[in-house]
Amino acid sequence: MDQLHFEQVLDLAPPTESAQARAMTTQSVDKDAATSAQRAKRFAALATDPQPIVQQPQIDTTVIELDALGRPVSSGTVLMSPQYPHGVVVPTDGNYHTDAVRWRQWDDAGWYTNHAQGTIDIVPGRENAPLDFMEPYPASVLKLMVTFGVLRLVDQGTIKLNDTYAYQPTTVSSLCGDATSDTIRNYIDASLTWSSNAASCALVKLLWDHNAVDGLNQTFQDLGLETMQLKETNPENGGHWSNPVTMTSLDTAKLLMIINGSPGRLWTTPNGTPVTAAALSPSSRQFFKNELLQQGYNDVLSTTSWCGADYPAPGIPQLTASRWIAADGTTTVGGDAYAHDVRPCNQSAEVTYGHKTGLVGNSASDAGIVKALPGKQGRSYIIAMFSNLGDQYQDPNRPPTAPGAHPVAYTEKFAQLGKIIDQYEAAHH
Numbered sequence: 467m468d469q470l471h472f473e474q475v476l477d478l479a480p481p482t483e484s485a486q487a488r489a490m491t492t493q494s495v496d497k498d499a500a501t502s503a504q505r506a507k508r509f510a511a512l513a514t515d516p517q518p519i520v521q522q523p524q525i526d527t528t529v530i531e532l533d534a535l536g537r538p539v540s541s542g543t544v545l546m547s548p549q550y551p552h553g554v555v556v557p558t559d560g561n562y563h564t565d566a567v568r569w570r571q572w573d574d575a576g577w578y579t580n581h582a583q584g585t586i587d588i589v590p591g592r593e594n595a596p597l598d599f600m601e602p603y604p605a606s607v608l609k610l611m612v613t614f615g616v617l618r619l620v621d622q623g624t625i626k627l628n629d630t631y632a633y634q635p636t637t638v639s640s641l642c643g644d645a646t647s648d649t650i651r652n653y654i655d656a657s658l659t660w661s662s663n664a665a666s667c668a669l670v671k672l673l674w675d676h677n678a679v680d681g682l683n684q685t686f687q688d689l690g691l692e693t694m695q696l697k698e699t700n701p702e703n704g705g706h707w708s709n710p711v712t713m714t715s716l717d718t719a720k721l722l723m724i725i726n727g728s729p730g731r732l733w734t735t736p737n738g739t740p741v742t743a744a745a746l747s748p749s750s751r752q753f754f755k756n757e758l759l760q761q762g763y764n765d766v767l768s769t770t771s772w773c774g775a776d777y778p779a780p781g782i783p784q785l786t787a788s789r790w791i792a793a794d795g796t797t798t799v800g801g802d803a804y805a806h807d808v809r810p811c812n813q814s815a816e817v818t819y820g821h822k823t824g825l826v827g828n829s830a831s832d833a834g835i836v837k838a839l840p841g842k843q844g845r846s847y848i849i850a851m852f853s854n855l856g857d858q859y860q861d862p863n864r865p866p867t868a869p870g871a872h873p874v875a876y877t878e879k880f881a882q883l884g885k886i887i888d889q890y891e892a893a894h895h
Contacts, residue, residue: 467544468552470879472523475859476516478509479827481578496641496705497826498606498663503802505827505857506873516860522551524582524602524854528715529887530562532846536728538562543716545599548582554597561690561733562720568592569693570600572709574828577854588712589692601693602852604713605824606661607831610721611696611713612669613654613757615682617750620650624676627651627753633668635703642667642705654753658822659760659787660800670696670704689724689745690735691717715850718833722848725754726835758820758834760787762799766823766832766876767851767884771797771804773811777865778874781881782836782849782888784819786812802872816842817888827858830876836888838895845891851880 500508525546531539543556545567558564569592570584577600584600587593619625632647643664648656650672656665673679679696686694693714700706723732727743734740743751765771768782786808790797795807821834833850857875867873 467525467527467546467883470882472525472546472855472877472879473519473521473551474862475519475523475855475877475879476862477519478516478858478860480517481520496639497603497707497829499639499641503872506867506875509827509858519859520578521548521582522546523859524577524600525851526599526601526715526853527851527883528719528849529891530719530723530848531891532723532726532728532848534844534846536723536726536846537730538723538732541716541719545597547599549598556597556716558716561735562716563690563733563736564716565592566595567597567599568595569712569714570598571712572600572603572854574709576600577828588695601712601714602831602854603709603826603829604711604718604852605826605829605831605856606663606666607713607718607822607824607833607852608696608707608711609657609661609666610718610822610833611682611686611694612666612673613658613754614721614725614746615673615678615696616650616654616669617746617754618682618685619673619676619678621747621750625650625672627654631668631672633671633704635667635671637700637702639667639700639703639705641707642703655757655760658757660762661823662800667704670699671701672704674699674701674704686717688735688739689741690733690739691720693717694721713852715833715852718850718852719848722833722835722850725751725758726848727751755820755835758822759818760789761819761821761823761834762787762790762797763802763823764819765804765874766830766880767821767849768819769878769881770808770811770815771799771806772874773806773808775806777863778876778878779881779885781884782819783811783814783816783885784836785815785817785839803870805868805871815839816892817845825856825875827856828854829856830854830880832880836891838892843892843895845888845895847891849884849887851883853880855880
């Protein structure tokens with residue numbers, strides 16, 4: 467991570483920019499309301515003189531290696547921030563847990579004004595922890611928590627995937643949109659595969675309708691995933707996604723271990739409770755994994771959406787789901803057109819990558835399960851990455867976007883990181 471020099475990115479709305487620019491980076495409500503295309507247009511209008519980022523970015527990355535049965539065998543977590551400009555390794559115990567970090571809630575303005583020092587604790591009682599880190603907002607990776615909660619309701623027999631849910635917000639937000647009606651299965655598919663905010667709002671409201679939000683947050687605590695909290699969303703429409711929604715890379719990777727599944731104990735919680743894949747039923751886990759494999763946005767740790775391009779750099783060499791591939795080999799996801807033929811990358815693919823990405827102006831994230839394709843080097847691992855380097859930041863060498871094409875929204879350094887990690891795992895599986 468240190469050798470990739472994340473501090474070299476440009477800030478399209480630096481602190482010296484206009485009040486309009488600053489407002490774009492201090493949004494605390496409905497962070498995903500603007501699309502990446504809308505933000506790109508606004509940043510382009512503002513960025514007359516982009517400046518290098520003012521301090522080392524926040525990055526939180528975890529890799530958990532798995533054996534052939536999906537059981538964890540080792541892990542690594544690294545934090546990078548102005549306090550740890552060259553990165554710091556997080557010590558964890560045999561249960562892939564740490565109490566060595568004072569996790570702080572993201573603060574948009576505070577990243578600039580308070581030297582990236584958070585003021586709100588995510589986990590209480592960590593005032594004397596040796597490490598202190600303000601965790602980036604998870605953006606759309608939060609949809610993993612939402613889907614987990616909905617599938618828990620399915621497992622309990624409260625709802626069924628094929629039930630039709632009438633989403634009827636009592637107040638309409640720009641994030642969530644108007645009333646809709648669809649099956650719960652289809653809402654989950656839209657939420658996970660092309661990151662529909664409207665579908666995700668419907669699922670959050672569904673959780674509220676069943677008084678399941680507080681129970682979901684308690685379930686995360688009971689599983690020892692103490693930094694995962696779906697807090698302060700709006701029961702009237704499922705929106706208001708803001709900084710109290712928290713996830714760290716380590717806990718997200720452990721949640722993905724449950725989703726991936728394996729026999730026996732995955733870890734033991736700090737209070738002595740063994741955690742197994744039975745936290746979700748086999749059918750729910752299989753459905754969840756299949757949906758993640760249908761991800762259409764492969765443009766962060768993997769960049770096969772840009773197959774064959776000189777920029778961005780190639781990342782995790784994954785297989786692209788066939789559902790997105792047009793006759794000419796290009797993909798269009800959620801209205802975003804990637805003008806690159808992905809078929810050559812599918813022919814040379816080495817792994818499947820069932821994952822979820824996230825993006826807002828000051829948040830970029832990607833988390834998923836990597837498994838070698840038959841005949842390839844047999845690595846199996848989980849990777850999760852959260853950062854504040856959303857599409858407010860770009861590489862100095864980013865070329866102009868072709869007319870009608872989706873802009874490169876993330877620094878290519880994420881893809882370079884993904885490739886380095888994947889090559890390491892392939893060599894050491």
